[in-house]
Amino acid sequence: MFPTEERAQAWFESIRWEGKRTCARCGSARTRPVKSGKPMPYWCTEGRHYFSVRTGTVLETSNVSLRKWAIAIYLCLTSLKSVSSMKLHRDIGVSQKTAWFMLHRIKEAWMDDHSGPFSGPVEVDETYVGGSDRNRHRKDRKGITGGSGKTAVVGVKDRPTNEVRAEVVTDVHRLSLRTFVRQHVEAGATLYTDQSAAYKGSWGYDNHAVNHSVGEYVRGMVTTNGVESFWSMLKRAHKGTFHKISPKHLQRYVSEFAAKHNIREAGTLTQMDDTVLRLVGRRLLYRDLIADNGLPSFARS
Numbered sequence: 001m002f003p004t005e006e007r008a009q010a011w012f013e014s015i016r017w018e019g020k021r022t023c024a025r026c027g028s029a030r031t032r033p034v035k036s037g038k039p040m041p042y043w044c045t046e047g048r049h050y051f052s053v054r055t056g057t058v059l060e061t062s063n064v065s066l067r068k069w070a071i072a073i074y075l076c077l078t079s080l081k082s083v084s085s086m087k088l089h090r091d092i093g094v095s096q097k098t099a100w101f102m103l104h105r106i107k108e109a110w111m112d113d114h115s116g117p118f119s120g121p122v123e124v125d126e127t128y129v130g131g132s133d134r135n136r137h138r139k140d141r142k143g144i145t146g147g148s149g150k151t152a153v154v155g156v157k158d159r160p161t162n163e164v165r166a167e168v169v170t171d172v173h174r175l176s177l178r179t180f181v182r183q184h185v186e187a188g189a190t191l192y193t194d195q196s197a198a199y200k201g202s203w204g205y206d207n208h209a210v211n212h213s214v215g216e217y218v219r220g221m222v223t224t225n226g227v228e229s230f231w232s233m234l235k236r237a238h239k240g241t242f243h244k245i246s247p248k249h250l251q252r253y254v255s256e257f258a259a260k261h262n263i264r265e266a267g268t269l270t271q272m273d274d275t276v277l278r279l280v281g282r283r284l285l286y287r288d289l290i291a292d293n294g295l296p297s298f299a300r301s
Helices: 005-017 066-078 085-092 096-108 174-184 225-242 250-262 268-279
Strands: 031-033 042-044 049-051 122-129 151-158 164-169 190-193 206-209
Touching (some): 005 268, 066 096, 151 225, 164 225, 164 250, 225 250
Antiparallel strands (some): 042 049, 151 164
16 A cells, blocks of 8 residues: 555545645645645645645654555554564664654554543453562562552443543542543443442442452453453553553553554554544654653643
8 A cells, every 4th residue: 555655645645634635734725735845745825834744743743754654553553462662663664762752653643532421331440550569679679469569550341332441540549440430431320340449339320349359250241351351452462562661651552452442343444544533633742752750641730
């Protein structure tokens, strides 16, 4: 599909503009091609500025060819456990640093992309992502507990649609978990959870729980096996592809796997089209990506 840069550019433009080119800055249809293609391929006669299909997307200011961007999107979507920056840099011929930045910009397309709350029934569960405390040097260990040294993630799977949403949280206490549920599930819906105390009590949901501590994982319709299967894929990617994911960037990885899960029934080209459309209206600068602000990337004001 992408033997030349021209073919790749035409593909990106066909998805974004659907044959009706409009200015990427002001939306005007009064545009024309620039004969030399410099500094950008198109000129807006109404807004009087240059623009390209990259303008107003996370690809803006990137010096990487659109052909390589298209192949990177394809590899990211078709690799079940995603693709590492080391593999991408070898596959498309860019530096590892550039490949890492490209992958994070593609992941940015899947951040915070939620519609309305689920009506249920839903499965809710939490997990921990990160290296085991027992694998640390003795002086760095914080104490051998289930989530020690790891980052908590909470997820919800809607049974009628099989859609998954997941977010990094600071802890798995009652306030954090209930806040997440209220954001993504309609009041009064049926919840299937484990025996966590955070879900117990009267708080506006019809809660049914399985007791994992006594080996109970399924009781009729009550189970969290669906959302737990999502955790297993995320963790296989963590161990097998990325090996290490910092808490600062974890939300992008979680969002990537949730989005790929939700569009898995669509064909590859449809998935690629969907991803390109999600790139529009987003920006991620390298200085912001590596900024050490003392907060993980999921901690938003």
